[in-house]
Amino acid sequence: MTRDLNINVHHLTRVEGHGNIVVNMKEGVLEKAHLNIVEPPRFFEAMIKGRSFHETAIITSRICGICSLGHQMTSLKATEAALGLEISEQTALLRKLLVHGATMQSNLLHAYFLAAPDLLDAPSVFPLIATHKDVVLRALRMKRLANDIGDIVSGRAVHPITPVPGGFTRIPTRGELEAIKQKILDEGIPDCVATVETMKALAGAIPQFERETEYISLKDKEEYGLYNGDIYSSDAGTFPVEEYLSVTNEHVVAHSTSKHARHKRSSYMVGALARWNNNHDQMLPEAQAAAETLGLGAPCINPYMITIAQVVESYHCMLDSVKVIDELLSKGLKDEKPNQSPTRYGRGIASTEVPRGILFHDYTYDNKGNIVSGNCVIPTGQNLANIDDDMVKLVPEMIHKSQAEITHALEMLVRAYDPCISCSVHMLDVTFKED
Amino acid sequence: MKPKVAFFDFTGCEGCQLNKLNFENQILDILQHVDLVEFREAMDDKAEFYDIAFIEGSLSTPSCVERIHDIRRRTKVLVALGACAVNGGVNAMKNLQPIDEVRETVYGEVKYRFATLPAMPVSAVVKVDYEVRGCPMTQADFLKLFTSLVLGKQPPKYTSSVCVECKLKENECLYDRGMVCLGPITRGGCDAQCPSVGQFCTGCRGLVDDPNMDGMLEILTSHGISLDEAKKRMLLYNANEVRI
DSSP: OOOOEEEEEOSOSSSBSOEEEEEEEETTEEEEEEEEEOOOOOOHHHHTTTOBHHHHHHHHGGGOSTTHHHHHHHHHHHHHHHHTOOOOHHHHHHHHHHHHHHHHHHHHIIIIIIIHHHHTTOSBSTTHHHHSHHHHHHHHHHHHHHHHHHHHHHSOSSSOSSEETTEESSOOOHHHHHHHHHHIIIIIHHHHHHHHHHHHHHGGGSOOOOOOOEEEEEEOSSSSOSSSOEEEETTTEEEOGGGHHHHHOOBOOTTBSSOBOOSSSSOEEOSHHHHHHHHGGGSOHHHHHHHHHTTOOSSOOOGGGHHHHHHHHHHHHHHHHHHHHHHHHHHOOOOOOOOOOOSOOSEEEEEEEETTEEEEEEEEEOTTSBEEEEEEEOHHHHHHHHHHHHHHHHHHHTTTSOHHHHHHHHHHHHHHTOOBHHHHTSSOOOOOOOO | OOOEEEEEEOBSOSHHHHHHHTOTTTHHHHHHHSEEEEETTTBOOOOSOEEEEEEESBBOSHHHHHHHHHHHHHEEEEEEEHHHHHHOGGGGGGGGSOHHHHHHHHHGGGTTSSOOOOOBOGGGTSOOOEEEOBTTBOHHHHHHHHHHHHHTOOOOOOOSBHHHHHHHTTOOOGGGGTOOOOGGGBBOOSOSTTGGGTOOOOOTTOBOSSOOHHHHHHHHHHTTOOHHHHHHHHHHHHTTTOOO
16 A cells, blocks of 8 residues: 555653654655654763762662662672672572562553553543542552562662662561561452453453564573573573673664664564563463463564563562562571672673663772773663564554554554663663654 | 642653652542643643643753743642752762763763753752652652642741751661761751661752751761762762852
8 A cells, every 4th residue: 555654653651751653654665663762861871980889879770760679789789790799698589579579560550550541442540540440449559569568678669778789778577578478468469360350351452463573581590580690582592691782782873862772683672571482481380370361472472462471470570579588587587787898899790680671780890989980771772673673564564544543553562662761861862853 | 620730750760750650549539639631651641731730850951941941831830849850869960070071971972962951950940839859759748748739738848957857766877887978968858768777868858958068078077988978979969059
């Protein structure tokens, strides 16, 4: 079909940060299909120069409020690697619990509040309060529980306080952890089961669209990898985290203030669906069964299914949180002080899976423990090229539909990736010209 | 009629916005008392006029400056939310370095491709009627201001320092644990949230009205903190305010 199409969605809603969708088609030929990133620049790499290792994570967690815990964990691990700070088993377990909480919080926020309105044809979650009050209350309850984990273990779910290089400034009490566990058993797990049912009812509204790509995530030998692991590519296998630059290959493109990434193809995907595709067999059996109920196969090459992968992953995190708490309690909580005596000064690279995908922080410290240079590679930045490639395939497939339908499908596509634009433009700005 | 309320975000992390979505226990009650007309992070709707506009983030590009003028024109009351909007927050640290150097660190050769200004508080460009401080703003603090505005009352003002609130909680002084804490010069209202869980005050709520800077520097140096390190710590959240 020869057709002209000009789509320009300015400041896409229900995503974190500022982005525009621009699609131009002339006489049936697609000239442009981009997610333009127009978020103002932050200049974090410049800000942290010269700052003390005590402050690095405080500053870099301010890259993004939604992802603050993930940035903080990755930042602390990178600083510890650079300064040779060993952490205790208890610290690692508490951090894993925090990562579970943050993953659930972010995944559920996206699935219920940002993505579900599309599946119910609503402009936001707010009208759903009248029509689906029990579901909204459940979503709020689950989000509160996930945030409780952050509040109790780290002092504050948004921009956590107590995690510092080498450990924690405060260890949660046995009673606090027991209370979280009880709440997970009483509310959290039944709510996950109910969520799977709700999503099953909505799954019919998820668009059928497929495009195979390279999937990149961490892979941990011991467990479903979120806090630790090596880099794993579905195309090329395993790489040590220290070699991240050879995987991410960040480069500046004309239409985005956030850099793009590519590895074996023109683009790759990170995030909940990439993790599912790479590590689904390490999920707890109940979560795997939920995936089957929801029609999430492995591998799944439909990017709209990211939302479903987030729901399944939240269930896994909820269940695994109980295991982590049990392990902490059975070993006995020790009132440890953080280990902040550097044994070396140099470069440290670390990676954690944050809700939107694999995150890298890389710092070099001088012999006073002050930052010489830093680099952060952000999941949303890594996904941008993949989103563009999806749009290039999707638009011609939909060309017989109305412009409004195509626009809506594109908005849903970008939203499915749950992009975190503040993060992706932690450093770059764009001047955006419309043709 | 319910007041029309809108939320806007500028240069920042959107953590303060997120904190509002984290009012899981209160959000349904809040929504009964206001008409939420614009909140891009959570909804599609847009509106022409507002009774109360909440602004998050600092202003750091020419387009930020244009947008804030437009919002100010359309709102009766404007509230700055969080450290970035109130005094520039961590963003303002870039103001301490020559702008060319900052650009080069991040962009390299293409440093002039992107327009950037020093990170400014909202009040540097338009009139701010009220503020909620902190990085992030605390939910309690926001709720106090929010209910005051809805009820037509004056919101609380915080004049004492974090140090005073910390003493009232009978916390061990973090200087005695060898930490560098900015509690003595930082505006309170957070209930000494960080020192109460063993972490130093970063100064995220900005300075008290008349900070005793000489006294602060004396505390720091008497605890063996070098003057350079002490100044650096003070600049983390107060690069637009501290002149030392």
